Amino acid sequence: MEPLLKTSNLSKSFGGIKAVQDFNIYLHSGELVGLIGPNGAGKTTAFNLLTGVYTPTTGTIEFDGKSLVGLKPYKITKLGIARTFQNIRLFDKLTVLDNVKIAYHYHIKYTLPEAILRIGRYGSEEELVEKKAIELLSIFNLTDKKEELASNLPYGQQRRLEIARALAVQPKLLLLDEPAAGMNPQETKELMDMISWIRKTFDLTILLIEHDMSLVMGICERIYVLEFGKMLAHGTPDEIKSNTEVIKAYLGEEV
Numbered sequence: 368m369e370p371l372l373k374t375s376n377l378s379k380s381f382g383g384i385k386a387v388q389d390f391n392i393y394l395h396s397g398e399l400v401g402l403i404g405p406n407g408a409g410k411t412t413a414f415n416l417l418t419g420v421y422t423p424t425t426g427t428i429e430f431d432g433k434s435l436v437g438l439k440p441y442k443i444t445k446l447g448i449a450r451t452f453q454n455i456r457l458f459d460k461l462t463v464l465d466n467v468k469i470a471y472h473y474h475i476k477y478t479l480p481e482a483i484l485r486i487g488r489y490g491s492e493e494e495l496v497e498k499k500a501i502e503l504l505s506i507f508n509l510t511d512k513k514e515e516l517a518s519n520l521p522y523g524q525q526r527r528l529e530i531a532r533a534l535a536v537q538p539k540l541l542l543l544d545e546p547a548a549g550m551n552p553q554e555t556k557e558l559m560d561m562i563s564w565i566r567k568t569f570d571l572t573i574l575l576i577e578h579d580m581s582l583v584m585g586i587c588e589r590i591y592v593l594e595f596g597k598m599l600a601h602g603t604p605d606e607i608k609s610n611t612e613v614i615k616a617y618l619g620e621e622v
């Protein structure tokens with residue numbers, strides 16, 4: 368079976384800095400895979416390449432049988448890749464519900480005149496969007512916050528809302544950039560369970576950047592390790608835990 372995502376010698380340089388070099392990964396449909404590495408290793412740059420924020424200096428990205436190189440981020444979202452950000456990016460001045468509803472509009476079918484005149488498919492599609500957005504909020508335990516401004520939510524809830532919003536674009540592949548950052552151990556545990564659950568329920572493939580090793584080792588089937596922009600190792604959590612190069616890269620930290 369062809370992988371859902373496959374990159375080949377993907378590289379990105381900023382002036383003299385080789386942020387990502389020969390990044391070769393594959394993801395099969397339904398897999399939950401980790402991407403780890405010390406600070407500055409190139410993890411977020413890799414996500415930015417996969418989502419069209421940056422154009423690769425060299426290399427290829429195949430997703431679901433199509434090349435993504437040169438496509439704008441919104442096109443890539445439409446093809447089925449959604450992401451969350453290391454620094455949460457919500458629409459602060461919108462309500463929790465509207466943050467999710469906006470994301471559904473990637474798939475809306477009514478035309479602009481229908482929306483302006485509030486006729487045709489507009490009414491029925493808007494009702495459906497609201498219903499689906501409320502369902503998503505309930506999965507993420509945010510139903511009673513739906514009328515709050517996103518900026519008023521505590522940090523852990525903002526992180527969950529960002530994932531809910533990413534799911535609203537109905538992706539095949541979800542890229543999570545440090546979803547547990549700033550969470551306490553209890554919140555991290557709940558998040559781990561939630562990530563495993565949404566993967567099954569929404570039939571997702573997930574690529575996860577995370578510094579919390581217990582989270583990565585606990586839920587990922589395979590892990591890629593980057594260091595100084597290069598792939599240092601790739602394997603199962605057990606293989607990565609006992610890889611001497613990886614242990615060295617983390618300066619003796621428990622992996």
Ligand SMILES: Nc1ncnc2c1ncn2[C@@H]1O[C@H](COP(=O)(O)OP(=O)(O)OP(=O)(O)O)[C@@H](O)[C@H]1O
Nearest residue numbers: 381384386404405406407408409410411412413453
């Ligand atoms: N837009 C940019 N312009 C110049 N250099 C950049 C840019 N984005 C990233 N870099 C550099 O590329 C390298 C990789 O950065 P990147 O943010 O991808 O690492 P990371 O693994 O995500 O790190 P962290 O774990 O700290 O988030 C770093 O040296 C960084 O300074």
